[in-house]
Amino acid sequence: MKKKILTALLSAGVALSLWLYVVTVVSPNSDKHIYNIPVTLQGEVLLQERSLMITTVDLPAVSLHLEGNRTNLNKLNNSNIALIVDVSKIGEAGEHELSYTPIYPGDVPNNAINILSRKPGTVRLHVEERVRKSVPIDIQYTGTLPENYMADKENKTLDYEEVNIIGPKSAVDKIAMARISVDLTDRSESISQQYTYTLCDEKGAPVDAEMVTTDVESVTLTLRVVRVKEVALTVNVIDGGGATKDTSLITVDPQTIRVSGSDSLLEDLDTLELGTIHLGEMLNDEALNYTIVLPEGITNETGVLEAVGDVKFPDLATKNVTVKTFETVNVPEGLKADVITKRLEITIRGPKSVIEKVSEENVKVKVDFTNEQEGTATIKAEIIVDVPGVGAVGIYNVTATLRKAK
Numbered sequence: 481m482k483k484k485i486l487t488a489l490l491s492a493g494v495a496l497s498l499w500l501y502v503v504t505v506v507s508p509n510s511d512k513h514i515y516n517i518p519v520t521l522q523g524e525v526l527l528q529e530r531s532l533m534i535t536t537v538d539l540p541a542v543s544l545h546l547e548g549n550r551t552n553l554n555k556l557n558n559s560n561i562a563l564i565v566d567v568s569k570i571g572e573a574g575e576h577e578l579s580y581t582p583i584y585p586g587d588v589p590n591n592a593i594n595i596l597s598r599k600p601g602t603v604r605l606h607v608e609e610r611v612r613k614s615v616p617i618d619i620q621y622t623g624t625l626p627e628n629y630m631a632d633k634e635n636k637t638l639d640y641e642e643v644n645i646i647g648p649k650s651a652v653d654k655i656a657m658a659r660i661s662v663d664l665t666d667r668s669e670s671i672s673q674q675y676t677y678t679l680c681d682e683k684g685a686p687v688d689a690e691m692v693t694t695d696v697e698s699v700t701l702t703l704r705v706v707r708v709k710e711v712a713l714t715v716n717v718i719d720g721g722g723a724t725k726d727t728s729l730i731t732v733d734p735q736t737i738r739v740s741g742s743d744s745l746l747e748d749l750d751t752l753e754l755g756t757i758h759l760g761e762m763l764n765d766e767a768l769n770y771t772i773v774l775p776e777g778i779t780n781e782t783g784v785l786e787a788v789g790d791v792k793f794p795d796l797a798t799k800n801v802t803v804k805t806f807e808t809v810n811v812p813e814g815l816k817a818d819v820i821t822k823r824l825e826i827t828i829r830g831p832k833s834v835i836e837k838v839s840e841e842n843v844k845v846k847v848d849f850t851n852e853q854e855g856t857a858t859i860k861a862e863i864i865v866d867v868p869g870v871g872a873v874g875i876y877n878v879t880a881t882l883r884k885a886k
Contacts, residue, residue, distance in 0.1 A: 486698045493761060500699055510550040511596060516541040519580055519603055523568025532573060533610040535691055540603060545596040548612040552588045560585045564667040565603050577604045579675045607646035615817040616642050623665030631664055632704040639700040647692030656682040660699060671703040706740035712751045715789045720760020722796060722829035722871035728759060734784060741778040754787055763873050765792045797832040800825055801840040816885040817849055821878040826863055830870030838867050849876055855879045
């Protein structure tokens with residue numbers, strides 16, 4: 481009895497083994513659905529060599545219905561099946577519909593699997609020309625600096641003046657600039673900082689540049705921010721020749737310039753004197769040119785390097801008189817002075833209402849021999865007009881001799 485039971489159990493085990501063998505190894509008729517298999521493109525380098533590129537952003541996920549040996553099917557899933565789309569044969573821009581080839585793991589022969597259905601059956605790709613160009617860096621300043629500070633935007637520097645971009649023609653054609661945004665709010669110190677940029681169209685609107693590549697990711701801006709002050713330009717006026725600062729019309733152009741410097745240097749700098757005007761040496765209206773010279777540590781931010789001092793005498797008139805008598809003073813002891821010049825023509829100036837009444841009798845020529853030596857010399861003469869508001873214009877010299885007194 482025991483022998484019969486043992487034989488029956490052995491027979492059942494053999495039968496089960498044979499069934500399992502047939503089901504798992506021999507039977508070719510098993511099937512399997514595999515979903516969400518990603519698609520892989522192959523041959524894009526060759527497209528780039530033809531100045532083409534694929535701009536399809538989202539490739540489809542594929543579903544396969546497979547038939548084959550159960551053992552082989554059990555080895556397959558959506559992470560070890562490669563669906564290869566060969567794009568190397570594409571030769572022009574446009575829409576292209578291509579098939580894909582499944583590649584199974586190495587231990588599953590391709591000919592051991594039969595594809596019953598695939599969804600989708602093909603992959604649609606959009607191909608564009610791949611172009612390149614350079615676009616300038618554009619700076620957009622925002623915010624307001626503190627009062628009495630300025631940003632020297634004209635002399636800013638960038639480590640890159642332009643950006644090289646590569647991408648689909650439809651996107652690259654829209655891009656006109658690479659814009660950085662610089663916030664100047666409450667800035668009181670100079671800037672040296674890296675900024676990322678946004679690719680924009682000619683109106684400054686951002687462009688969808690997802691498929692555009694650039695040669696640099698950021699640029700460094702160096703921008704001087706300085707304390708500034710308006711300083712008045714002035715001239716020192718010395719009255720003379722019947723003219724005073726009040727009776728003359730004196731203007732300076734420009735009237736002010738903007739300068740920058742440290743707080744300590746700017747604190748007491750309110751005016752800048754260009755030079756001296758000697759009214760007694762000027763006969764007619766005249767424009768005088770001055771080079772603007774600043775103290776050390778102060779920078780001229782206007783770019784104006786010269787100023788003009790304009791002098792006019794609108795209410796004054798001139799007249800010539802001839803003087804024939806000369807007064808000598810401070811003649812050294814033991815010497816005698818002789819004025820060789822016998823007559824001196826002198827131009828006098830004063831208010832129009834007064835000048836016509838002045839004659840040579842009102843004009844005195846004084847020759848001062850202080851520090852003069854024996855012999856003949858040219859000596860500067862002092863011209864004295866005894867009419868208020870009237871004076872001699874110009875510099876006058878006489879020839880005189882000092883000799884021993886007898």
